[in-house]
Amino acid sequence: DQQVKQNxxxxxxxxxxxxxxxCDYTNSMFDYFLWYKKYPAEGPTFLISISSIKxxxxxxxxxxFLNKSAKHLSLHxxxxxxxxxxxxxxxxxxxxxxxxxxxxxxxxxxxx
Amino acid sequence: xxxxxxxxKHLVMGMTxxxxxKCEQHMGHRAMYWYKQKAKKPPELMFVYSYxxxxxxxxxxxxxxxxxxxxxxxxxxxxxxxPEDSALYLCASSPRPAGTSGSSYNEQFFGPGTRLTVL
Numbered sequence: 507d508q509q510v511k512q513n514x515x516x517x518x519x520x521x522x523x524x525x526x527x528x529c530d531y532t533n534s535m536f537d538y539f540l541w542y543k544k545y546p547a548e549g550p551t552f553l554i555s556i557s558s559i560k561x562x563x564x565x566x567x568x569x570x571f572l573n574k575s576a577k578h579l580s581l582h583x584x585x586x587x588x589x590x591x592x593x594x595x596x597x598x599x600x601x602x603x604x605x606x607x608x609x610x611x612x613x614x615x616x617x618x
Numbered sequence: 619x620x621x622x623x624x625x626x627k628h629l630v631m632g633m634t635x636x637x638x639x640k641c642e643q644h645m646g647h648r649a650m651y652w653y654k655q656k657a658k659k660p661p662e663l664m665f666v667y668s669y670x671x672x673x674x675x676x677x678x679x680x681x682x683x684x685x686x687x688x689x690x691x692x693x694x695x696x697x698x699x700x701p702e703d704s705a706l707y708l709c710a711s712s713p714r715p716a717g718t719s720g721s722s723y724n725e726q727f728f729g730p731g732t733r734l735t736v737l
Contacts, residue, residue, distance in 0.1 A: 510660075540725060549622070549708050549728030550661065595660060604649060604674060604715060606726060608660030 509533045510598050512609035520617055525583040527612050529596035532577065536598040540606065541570060541581045544593045553594075554581070557601075586616045621645075622729035624709050630735045633699060639732045641692040641709030649715040650692040651726060652684060653708040661708055667692060668715030699736045706731045 511530045519525045529539075537558040542550035556563040556570045556579070563570050569582045583590055593613050597606040622643045631637050641650065649668050653661040666674035667686040681703075683695040692709055710726040 542728075547730070547733075549624075549710070549730045552725050552727060555725060604651075604666050604668070604712070605663055608662075610660055611658075 508610075509536075510596060510607045510609040512594075512596060512612045514612050515610070516613040516615070518615045518617060519586050521588060522585045525581075525586045525590065525614055525616070527581040527583075527594050527596075527614065529579045529581075529609050530577060531579075531598050533598070533607075534574075534577065535600060536607075537601050538599055539570070539572060539579050540597045540599070541568075542595045542597060542608075543590075544595065544611070550595060583614075588616050588618060590614060591616045622709055622711055622727055624707075624729040624732050626732060627730070628733045628735075630737065631696065631699065632737050633701070635699075636695070636697045638696065639694040639707055639709075639734075641694075641729055642690055643711045643727075643729075644690055645711065645713075645727070646689075647711035647713050647727070648689060649712045650686060651710040651712075652682075652692070652694050653710065653728075655706040655708055655731070665694075673715065696734075699734075701736050704734055704736045706733050 509532050540555040541553040544550045554565050554568045554570050556572050561572050572579045593611045595611045596609045599606045625640045652664040655661045663676050664678045665684045670686045681698050685693040708731045709729040712726045
């Protein structure tokens with residue numbers, strides 16, 4: 507049973523435009539969510555997180571939105587830059603627990 | 619020092635070999651993790667150490683044996699592996715184990731991984 511799903515395996519966006527990556531989850535007990543970025547041959551790099559008590563968290567060009575009723579979160583990157591081309595994983599967890607559940611990842615390609 | 623390091627970067631081993639993967643962090647983090655990642659799949663948790671003690675074992679076969687000699691080091695000892703164990707092995711750390719004060723956001727910081735091939 508896949509509790510965290512990223513239904514788009516890939517996404518292609520023009521440089522300067524907005525990139526929107528989506529993530530759905532099934533377990534309503536998850537109460538915090540994270541986005542990671544992964545380049546080939548490197549480990550995932552933490553980008554941004556959000557607690558379930560919020561519906562938005564912003565950090566520079568990155569904004570994460572959480573819709574608890576829809577069990578959906580999204581990562582917005584604006585403006586998109588070529589260096590943003592990578593695989594993006596969303597992950598979910600429980601506060602007070604150490605296990606993160608990862609989605610399958612979305613490969614983002616930013617075209618010049 | 620703000621990174622997690624892993625050695626070796628690549629490892630090729632036979633099914634009868636014994637080898638070890640090493641992970642190190644000097645950020646003062648007190649929780650460390652081993653993950654396994656197969657191609658085009660998300661990372662899967664294997665083990666968690668909290669304050670140098672094993673706190674989570676995700677039913678990993680005994681041919682994988684973790685060890686945490688001190689708060690900065692995490693090893694994964696490998697013995698009698700199978701070809702299907704070939705994967706990217708990722709180490710991660712986080713500042714505080716879950717349940718301790720201030721650990722409400724458990725961001726995990728990953729190393730670059732060891733690419734393991736079992737022949």
